[in-house]
């Protein structure tokens with residue numbers, strides 16, 4: 442890992458998260474520790490779409506926001522559908538989806554913004570969260586992308602990077618904890634699709650979604666040396682929720698990415 446930007450563990454208020462610091466943009470990827478939700482969402486379930494009391498989720502979100510220093514009312518939550526729709530968001534979207542599912546940015550799998558202090562959210566439990574930073578005209582701009590295998594094949598990671606690069610120079614990216622090549626076994630048909638789209642990123646053992654993301658980031662112009670891969674597999678590491686390992690009955694992580702105040 443010769444990445445230019447640091448990715449390191451932080452701890453506060455009983456929570457642990459990986460924090461990436463990249464050119465005026467930060468991203469936090471929490472573990473499942475430190476929350477109030479009971480099994481199977483124990484304990485820091487941050488998703489309102491799973492079988493958990495909303496009050497638990499909001500308390501968990503409150504704890505995460507307090508720990509990482511992003512006000513909960515500044516979160517922007519997309520209503521993810523494994524698609525490729527991206528949305529630019531600003532002050533007017535602050536708080537969308539932060540406290541209720543009804544107010545999410547609908548049918549959206551990637552958020553882009555240059556607004557300081559807005560917390561762009563990605564929800565996941567195996568899918569790949571990717572945060573990209575570019576230098577825009579008025580400072581850093583960022584993208585926070587949800588890429589499951591469908592979105593990865595469809596190219597949402599490269600599309601988000603391209604959208605940023607039309608406005609400024611791409612500086613770096615981080616690929617957060619998600620299902621690794623050790624555990625992402627697929628059937629022959631899906632492997633063939635990955636083989637065609639991302640030659641060399643799939644073999645008998647599994648598909649390497651982290652490598653797929655790296656390919657598309659590089660193709661869009663993100664310097665490969667500035668791409669940090671957490672390389673932590675949610676399915677084999679008990680610190681994380683895993684949709685596959687837990688047969689669909691589990692919690693959700695939220696990655697939060699934000700531009701630091703000037």
Ligand SMILES: [Zn+2]
Pocket residue numbers: 620621622623624625674675676677678
């Ligand atoms: Zn694994």
